[in-house]
Amino acid sequence: xxxxxxxxxxxxxxxxxxxxxxxxxxxxxxxxxxxxxxxxxxxxxxxxxxxxxxxxxxxxxxxxxxxxxxxxxxxxxxxxxxxxxxxxxxxxxxxxxxxxxxxxxxxxxxxxxxxxxxxxxxxxxxxxxxxxxxxxxxxxxxxxxxxxxxxxxxxxxxxxxxxxxxxxxxxxxxxxxxxxxxxxxxxxxxxxxxxxxxxxxxxxxxxxxxxxxxxxxxxxxxxxxxxxxxxxxxxxxxxxxxxxxxxxxxxxxxxxxxxxxxxxxxxxxxxxxxxxxxxxxxxxxxxxxxxxxxxxxxxxxxxxxxxxxxxxxxxxxxxxxxxxxxxxxxxxxxxxxxxxxxxxxxxxxxxxxxxxxxxxxxxxxxxxxxxxxxxxxxxxxxxxxxxxxxxxxxxxxxxxxxxxxxxxxxxxxxxxxxxxxxxxxxxxxxxxxxxxxxxxxxxxxxxxxxxxxxxxxxxxxxxxxxxxxxxxxxxxxxxxxxxxxxxxxxxxxxxxxxxxxxxxxxxxxxxxxxxxxxxxxxxxxxxxxxxxxxxxxxxxxxxxxxxxxxxxxxxxxxxxxxxxxxxxxxxxxxxxxxxxxxxxxxxxxx
Numbered sequence: 001x002x003x004x005x006x007x008x009x010x011x012x013x014x015x016x017x018x019x020x021x022x023x024x025x026x027x028x029x030x031x032x033x034x035x036x037x038x039x040x041x042x043x044x045x046x047x048x049x050x051x052x053x054x055x056x057x058x059x060x061x062x063x064x065x066x067x068x069x070x071x072x073x074x075x076x077x078x079x080x081x082x083x084x085x086x087x088x089x090x091x092x093x094x095x096x097x098x099x100x101x102x103x104x105x106x107x108x109x110x111x112x113x114x115x116x117x118x119x120x121x122x123x124x125x126x127x128x129x130x131x132x133x134x135x136x137x138x139x140x141x142x143x144x145x146x147x148x149x150x151x152x153x154x155x156x157x158x159x160x161x162x163x164x165x166x167x168x169x170x171x172x173x174x175x176x177x178x179x180x181x182x183x184x185x186x187x188x189x190x191x192x193x194x195x196x197x198x199x200x201x202x203x204x205x206x207x208x209x210x211x212x213x214x215x216x217x218x219x220x221x222x223x224x225x226x227x228x229x230x231x232x233x234x235x236x237x238x239x240x241x242x243x244x245x246x247x248x249x250x251x252x253x254x255x256x257x258x259x260x261x262x263x264x265x266x267x268x269x270x271x272x273x274x275x276x277x278x279x280x281x282x283x284x285x286x287x288x289x290x291x292x293x294x295x296x297x298x299x300x301x302x303x304x305x306x307x308x309x310x311x312x313x314x315x316x317x318x319x320x321x322x323x324x325x326x327x328x329x330x331x332x333x334x335x336x337x338x339x340x341x342x343x344x345x346x347x348x349x350x351x352x353x354x355x356x357x358x359x360x361x362x363x364x365x366x367x368x369x370x371x372x373x374x375x376x377x378x379x380x381x382x383x384x385x386x387x388x389x390x391x392x393x394x395x396x397x398x399x400x401x402x403x404x405x406x407x408x409x410x411x412x413x414x415x416x417x418x419x420x421x422x423x424x425x426x427x428x429x430x431x432x433x434x435x436x437x438x439x440x441x442x443x444x445x446x447x448x449x450x451x452x453x454x455x456x457x458x459x460x461x462x463x464x465x466x467x468x469x470x471x472x473x474x475x476x477x478x479x480x481x482x483x484x485x486x487x488x489x490x491x492x493x494x495x496x497x498x499x500x501x502x503x504x505x506x507x508x509x510x511x512x513x514x515x516x517x518x519x520x521x522x523x524x525x526x527x528x529x530x531x532x533x534x535x536x537x538x539x540x541x542x543x544x545x546x547x548x549x550x551x552x553x554x555x556x557x558x559x560x561x562x563x564x565x566x567x568x569x570x571x572x573x574x575x576x577x578x579x580x581x582x583x584x585x586x587x588x589x590x
Contacts, residue, residue: 001234001237001238002234002247003085003230003234003246003247003248004338006230006233006234006237007063007085007087007230009111009112010061010063010087010107010228011061011062011063011087013103013106013107013111014059014061014089014103015061017059017103018059019059019060019061019089020056020057020059020060020061020536021060021061021062022056022060022061022062022536023062023535023536024062024063024064024065024339025038025043025044025064025065026038026065026287026288027065027066027067027083027283027284027287027289028287028288028289028296028472029043029044030044030472030473030556030557036067036069036295036296036299037066037067037068037069037284037296037299038064038065038066038067039066039067039068040064040066040086040088040227041062041064041066041086041087041088041090041225041227042088042090042204042225042227044064044557045060045090045092045225047557047558047559048090048092048557049090049092049168049206049223049225050167050168050221051093051220051221052557052558052559054092055516055536055538055539055540056536056537056538057092058091058092058093058094059089059090059091059092059094059095060089060090060092061088061089061090062087062088063085063086063087063088063230063338064085064086064088065083065085065283065339066083066084066085066086067082067083067280067283067284067299068082068084069082069299072299072302072303072306075272075273075276075277076268076269076270076272076273077272078241078242078243078244078272079198079231079232079235079242079243080276081231081243081276081280082276082277082280082303083276083279083280083283083284084229084230084231085229085230085231086227086228086229086230087226087227087228087229087230087233088225088226088227088228089224089226090223090224090225090226091222091223091224092221092223093221093222093223095224096205096207096222096224097135097136097139097205097224098139100203100205100224100226101136101139101140101143101173101203102139102142102143104175104201104203104226105119105140105143105144105145108175108200108201109144112233112237114177115181116144116145116146117146117149117178117181118177118178118179118181119145119149119175119176119177119178120149120150120151120175120176120177120178120188120197121137121140121145121149121150121151121173121174121175121176122150122151122152122153122157122158122173122174122176122188123136123137123140123150123151123152123153123158123171123173124136124152124153124154124155124158124159124171124172124173125152125153125154125155125158126152127154127155129155129208129216130159130170130171130208130216132152133152133158133171133173133205136171136173136203136205137150137152140173149188151187151188151189157174158171158172158173158174159171159172160172160202160204160206160225161204161206161210162209162210166209166210166211166212167209167210168206168208168209168219168223169206169208169209169210169216170204170205170206170207170208171204171205171207172202172203172204172205173202173203173205174199174201174202174203175199175200175201175202175203176188176197176198176199176200177197177198177200177236178196178197179196179197179198179236179239179241180196183196198232198236199232200228200229200232200233200236201226201227201228201233202226202227202228203224203226204224204225204226204227205222205223205224206219206222206223206224206225207219207222230248231243231246231248231249234246234248244264244271244272244275248331249275251327251330251331252275252278252279252324252327252328252331253271253275254327255323255324255326255327256271256274256275256314256324257271259316259320259323260311260314260315260316262314262315267314269310270310270311270313270314271310271314273306273307273310274307274310274311274314274324275324277303277304277306277307278303278304278307278321278324278325278328278353279328280303281300281303281304281307281321281325281349281353282325282328282329282342282349283339283342284296284299284300284303285300285345285348285349285352285353286339286341286342286344286345286348286349287341288471288472290352290579290580291304291352291356292579297579301356304321304353304356304357304360305356305360307321307324308321308357308360308361308364309364309395312364312399313398313399319354319357319358319361320357321353321354321356321357322349322350322353322354322357325349325350325353326350329342329343329346329349363393364393364395366393367389367392367393367395368395368399368403370389370393371389371395371400371403372403375403375404375407375409381400381404381409381411382412382415383411383412383413383414383415383416383417383418383419384415384416384419386400386411386412386416387415387416387419387420387423390416390420391423397411397413397416401413443477445477445589446475446476446477446559447559447560447561448561448566448567448568448589449475449476449479449480449589450475450480450558450559450560451512451544451560451561451564451567452480452502452567452570452587452589453470453473453475453480453482454542454544454552454554454556454560455502455505455506455544455551455552455564455567455570456480456482456498456502456570456585456587457470457482457484457528457552457554458544458551458552459498459499459501459502459505460484460486460498460585462501463494463497463498463501464486464490464494467485467486468484468485468486469484469485469528469530470482470483470484470528470530471483471484471485471530471578471582472578478588479573479586479587479588480586480587480588481584481585481586482584482585482587483578483582483583483584484582484583484584484585485581485582485583486581486582486583487581489575489577489583490575490583490585495572495575495585498572499570499571499572499587502570503569503570505544505545505551505564506564506565506567506568506569506570507565508564508565509563509564509565510544510545510546510551510563510564510565511544511545511546511562511563512542512543512544512560512561512562512563512564513542513543514540514541514542514543514558514560515540515541515543516538516539516540516541517538517539517541518537518538518539519535519536519537519538519539519555522539522541522555525541525553526553527539527541527553527554527555528552528553528554528555529554529555535555539555540555540556540557540558541553541554541555541556542554542556542558542560544564567589568589568590569589569590570587570588570589571587571588571589571590572585572586572587573586573587573588574586
């Protein structure tokens with residue numbers, strides 16, 4: 001079985017259970033300030049998990065592109081990945097535990113052909129906020145899982161959410177596979193999988209809402225949200241204890257071996273990092289991100305440079321990232337035809353990687369000169385100085401040690417690792433901070449700003465031209481940020497005209513209406529649909545103004561106000577570059 005076949009088995013199974021397949025959303029969240037990237041299949045579906053009707057019904061399934069930045073520093077082992085594909089299915093207030101658990105068992109045993117004796121299950125142990133999840137455990141026993149392979153674990157292990165301080169959440173039931181059932185039976189314990197009992201899927205039962213005062217109330221709409229990682233599941237199904245041995249990764253690994261003239265088996269960590277980071281970079285660039293020192297652009301910048309540093313360890317002294325990228329783009333078994341944005345942006349991906357690598361190699365040379373200067377002047381390099389070089393120039397510690405060794409010197413590696421560890425903790429804290437507002441934040445002010453982006457989009461097209469297309473947005477309770485395609489700086493006169501047009505629509509108290517229709521019909525009636533790569537057959541269209549004389553009509557998921565008159569005064573506070581051919585506007589509502 002290959003990756004495409006695994007994905008087909010999953011999606012077809014849930015389609016047979018009445019689900020509708022929806023396309024993957026872009027990696028870049030639309031109108032969501034709480035996260036840099038989509039990191040789970042449920043993220044684009046938050047409005048529907050909160051009760052907004054979905055145009056395609058209450059049962060959905062898909063394969064979602066995901067990027068998780070918290071694990072970048074641990075990539076290099078056998079199973080962590082920055083970019084990955086997540087298989088998922090959702091019940092939006094429809095079925096719940098008694099349907100989902102038997103389906104999960106059926107999928108694992110009849111379609112993926114796991115022996116029931118291989119399957120281990122965890123359930124929520126209960127606490128002051130919610131009771132022990134006996135119901136899930138009983139359902140697992142009823143389908144055939146032995147009681148001695150069902151474990152109750154605390155909230156840190158078996159509870160999902162909320163994504164922020166408030167919102168939908170609930171107990172989950174996780175599925176594990178014993179990869180060596182022929183050995184002496186072992187128990188699954190919290191935080192310890194013994195290297196052989198590996199998680200492959202998760203059923204989340206969203207039955208609570210955490211309130212602002214920390215209480216857990218039962219939701220009126222109970223949801224199911226599942227997740228199965230493609231990379232890990234394929235490796236386990238094929239009997240590998242290394243994800244990188246599957247056909248998802250082997251074409252990329254083979255290319256690294258070819259250009260480095262080294263073996264994967266002798267260079268596991270650097271080759272895994274290069275393969276992972278360049279694959280992630282390819283998908284991130286394809287969704288419109290460019291290397292920069294801010295937010296998503298900084299993550300891309302970091303991934304590319306970390307891959308280049310590992311390339312130097314392998315002796316790759318010339319540009320190679322675009323060569324590896326071609327191995328990702330040409331991987332017909334996995335992505336061809338599934339993600340058209342890869343082919344559409346192929347030249348841009350190659351050019352971006354080449355340019356970033358050329359720039360970084362100059363930086364690395366500067367770092368080498370700095371090391372030589374330190375050695376010549378001080379005859380030693382402290383752990384702090386090594387870390388400063390690592391942070392400022394991206395210079396690998398292995399190369400610092402190599403230069404010191406040439407001069408008969410050694411490095412205080414303990415001090416270097418301590419400083420690096422502190423830096424990683426700080427980075428993780430900052431990343432976690434992105435979620436403080438909560439993915440489910442649909443407060444009144446957020447809803448107002450979301451509606452204002454539609455007015456701004458339409459006004460920009462009127463003033464600058466129809467080449468203007470939304471390329472991203474970021475909304476907080478304090479302001480909106482709107483990215484759009486435009487080749488040059490927007491003049492002050494143009495900005496004043498745009499703001500005037502927006503405020504005119506606010507003063508006119510235009511109605512905001514919503515309707516569901518086929519995507520092809522939405523295009524025919526002039527609805528804008530620029531954000532993201534693909535749309536489902538049925539979409540939601542928001543119209544600002546009357547149907548006969550509208551100001552804005554866009555394919556969107558919400559939330560929106562019902563009338564523009566409540567928005568207040570719109571004011572543009574800043575305009576700047578957002579990368580080649582893109583501009584960025586910050587605005588507030590008073």
